[in-house]
Amino acid sequence: MPHSEFASAHEERRDAALAMGGPKKLQARADKGELNARERVDVLFDKESFRESGLFATSQFDSDRHATPADGKVTGTGEIDGRTAGVIAYDFTVKGASSGNVSNKKMAYMKAMAAQRGLPLVYLAESTGVRMPDIMGGTGMGGGNEKTRFLRRRESPWVSAVFGYAFGSAAWHTVSSDFAVFRKGAVMAVSSPGLVSRATGQTVDREELGGWKVHSRITGFADAVADSDEEAIELVKTFLSYLPSHNGEAPPVAAVSPGSGQKAQELTEIVPVSRAQVYDMRKVVDIIADTDSVFPIKAAFAKNMITSLVRIDGRSVGVVANNPMFKGGAIDTDAIDKVISFLVLCDSYNIPLVFLVDQPGFLIGLEAEHGRAAGKIINWMNALALVTVPTATVMLRKNYGQAYANMGGGLTTDAAAAWWTAEISFMDPRSAVGVVHGIDPDKDPEAFERRFDEMARESTGYDAARVFGVQEVIDPADTRRFLIDSLRDHQLRRTHGVGEHLLSSWPTSW
Incomplete structure (x- = not known):
């Protein structure tokens, strides 16, 4: 031919x-x-x-x-x-x-x-x-090789x-x-x-x-x-x-957007001192991150918890943050699943993690217990313990209970700071008075106030710093600077920004 x-x-x-x-x-x-x-x-x-x-x-x-x-x-x-x-x-x-x-x-x-x-x-x-x-029949079904067809090790x-x-x-x-x-x-x-x-x-x-x-x-x-x-x-x-092209390299570094970090003083206007007042944590994330760099993940799911990819000083960072605008920032089982999935993503691809904390604890009740909250909380702790990328925590206001550890307290992250407005304790002092003493504030306000002062003692960021629970107490306006410095201090220099990927085989769906 x-x-x-x-x-x-x-x-x-x-x-x-x-x-x-x-x-x-x-x-x-x-x-x-x-x-x-x-x-x-x-x-x-x-x-x-x-x-x-x-x-x-x-x-x-x-x-x-x-x-x-x-x-x-x-x-x-x-x-x-x-x-x-x-x-x-x-x-x-x-x-x-x-x-x-x-x-x-x-x-x-x-x-x-x-x-x-x-x-x-x-x-x-x-x-x-x-x-x-x-695929019909034994020849159709028997001819496949399914063992590793959907296996993820997150190599890329x-x-x-x-x-x-x-x-x-x-x-x-x-x-x-x-x-x-x-x-x-x-x-x-x-x-x-x-x-x-x-x-x-x-x-x-x-x-x-x-x-x-x-x-x-x-x-x-x-x-x-x-x-x-x-x-x-x-x-x-x-x-x-x-993201990097594969897990054996660090993420790409971008030029720092013009205007990044210039709105730091607005943080004190966005976040009320009173823990009873709500605000939108997304505005805090926008100010801390490089300008126009916030890329939300699962924004419509479990809105009480923010998970976003951002850039800070040109570098990819994963942000986990409570959002008091939804459920007061309390953490439910959907939020737990959302966070674990995000920890796996970031650690698998060498992306440092930042926790911004303002939470009253895990959401409790029948729905939470029936939703296997206890097991999910510990799954989160196990995932966090396996993270090998640099991590940093900033405590803005309230930070109570077991969620204190899940959100980066108790030395579960590499670096931690508290705003001077932070309040850290096992429980909201008002609730603690009722649990421990059974006092109704409406019936006996004087006794309640006395016991409240007792329960609220030594719960500031300075008290946590006194026992090295946090390394710094900072002006809110210094948050971005703290994160840049802390993530730089904990860079994976020996491996050129590549972590150990201990979460790389974690299940892809919950």
Whole structure:
């Protein structure tokens, strides 16, 4: 066969693969304002940097050979702001991006490559799940190798963007990822609404089953929410900018934003001295961090606890903070899960941690106990004990009970400071008077006041400093300076900013 015929045949095959599910399906997506898989890849990567792997793959079954270009998955590598990353993009125009044996091999190849070569891996997720004809029967079920398919050791970051339906591996990869953004309208569940309805005999609403509101507010699987495909992918890129390409290097250092640290004096205006008054801790985080560098994680889930990636002096830092605006800053079981997940993320990728504390303790009661609060509290303590990145704590106002230790007190972090407004004790003194003496302040105010003074004694930041419970008592305006200096003092110099990753195999979901 002449060379020209080989070239012509090659172009025909290439064009067929790039045509995906055909012009009608592609146009239908465009009409709805949804990008197709290849368009999403183009948005993700720097211009003309994508290198595809597996373009000519198809189903292994002859009956589906011409109906499965790239076998429904677009995979390869490219550059994101000049750094190499891998991608697995689900092509919904090809059999609903269902997973067959060949596309599973493509995905396994990319996962292994990312882990071995130190590349972030991005999932652009949208799938109906497994390709049923391929998996039915003993030969279908028995032919797989599932042992380590979804094992995470966090050698390099996994990031997911969920667009439409996400069932099967699209869901499994999303909940296995270090960061997941859901486009509004996306639905992720173990099974489709139709299958659930047939199995239960009940009509199931897809949004109620696993819509973006459910996963951002109730399950916490959604770390962020986007209005469009483009915004979702932009959030993926922004998240990766805070992380190293792999766990064997420190995160990248950015230029310090103009104006950073210049609003420090406003902290005393934002945070009232009276612990009975609420305020929004997010404003404190904004002032302490470099200007416009705050990237919230799970912002709509467990709002009483803030977890955000930020930059302080140009360096990536993870912030864990109570927010008195919600539940008075008390810590419930959802907040515990949120914090543990964040500790795992930061320690796995060499990101120092900062705790900003203003909390009345763990939320108690039937719901907390039935929600396994005791076990979760100790899981948090175990995770914190395994953290090997630099850590620092700042106690702003109230800091009570066991949560004192969970939030970085009791020498559970490398450095600790208290604002001169801090109040540290086992319990709110008012509650302690009732517990210990049974005095009602309304019935016997004089006795209550006397016992209150007794219970409130030696509870200032200076009292904690006297026994070296904190290393410094600081002016609120000096908080950013304390954090910069403390994290610098505790830098992992011997390992060039790389921790021990003792949490790297911690379960990815709760």
